[in-house]
Amino acid sequence: MATRAAVAAPHLLRRFFCSNSASSSFPFVPTPPPGAVPSPARPTAEPNNNLFVSGLSKRTTTEKLREEFSKFGEVVQARVVTDRVSGYSKGFGFVKYATLEEAAKGIEGMDGKFLDGWVIFAEYARPRPPPGHLNDNSPQFGRQ
DNA sequence: ACTGAGCGA
Numbered sequence: 001m002a003t004r005a006a007v008a009a010p011h012l013l014r015r016f017f018c019s020n021s022a023s024s025s026f027p028f029v030p031t032p033p034p035g036a037v038p039s040p041a042r043p044t045a046e047p048n049n050n051l052f053v054s055g056l057s058k059r060t061t062t063e064k065l066r067e068e069f070s071k072f073g074e075v076v077q078a079r080v081v082t083d084r085v086s087g088y089s090k091g092f093g094f095v096k097y098a099t100l101e102e103a104a105k106g107i108e109g110m111d112g113k114f115l116d117g118w119v120i121f122a123e124y125a126r127p128r129p130p131p132g133h134l135n136d137n138s139p140q141f142g143r144q
Numbered sequence: 145a146c147t148g149a150g151c152g153a
Binding site for chain 2: 054058080081083084086088089091092118125126128
């Protein structure tokens with residue numbers, strides 16, 4: 001009968017699970033390799049007065065961005081990146097503080113907070129590419 | 145139409 005096998009089955013299963021004392025033989029290793037580099041390519045730039053704000057709502061404008069970040073320091077310049085053709089916001093912007101400590105407070109104060117129903121992320125912006133030489137064809141004419 | 149990772153005219 002199959003009843004005898006059913007009695008002997010739990011006995012073998014108990015030995016199977018109790019023999020799991022050595023967890024090093026388990027194929028599932030949630031721990032990362034010890035030789036891994038902590039950060040081969042850091043997603044965050046070095047401390048700077050400029051801040052990169054992402055996760056903005058499509059309805060968030062430059063005025064709203066400066067108004068919110070001005071509560072943590074003096075905002076020298078704030079801009080929400082919008083598309084030139086469509087005119088809609090791309091969902092991220094930049095905020096420049098007067099000093100670096102104000103920029104740090106701005107990140108600590110606005111990073112992970114809600115703005116217009118969206119969780120925004122504030123971090124140090126990367127240095128922009130060189131504008132090149134002063135020429136009439138330079139695209140850096142007009143602002144700042 | 146703006147949809148959802150990102151680095152700007």
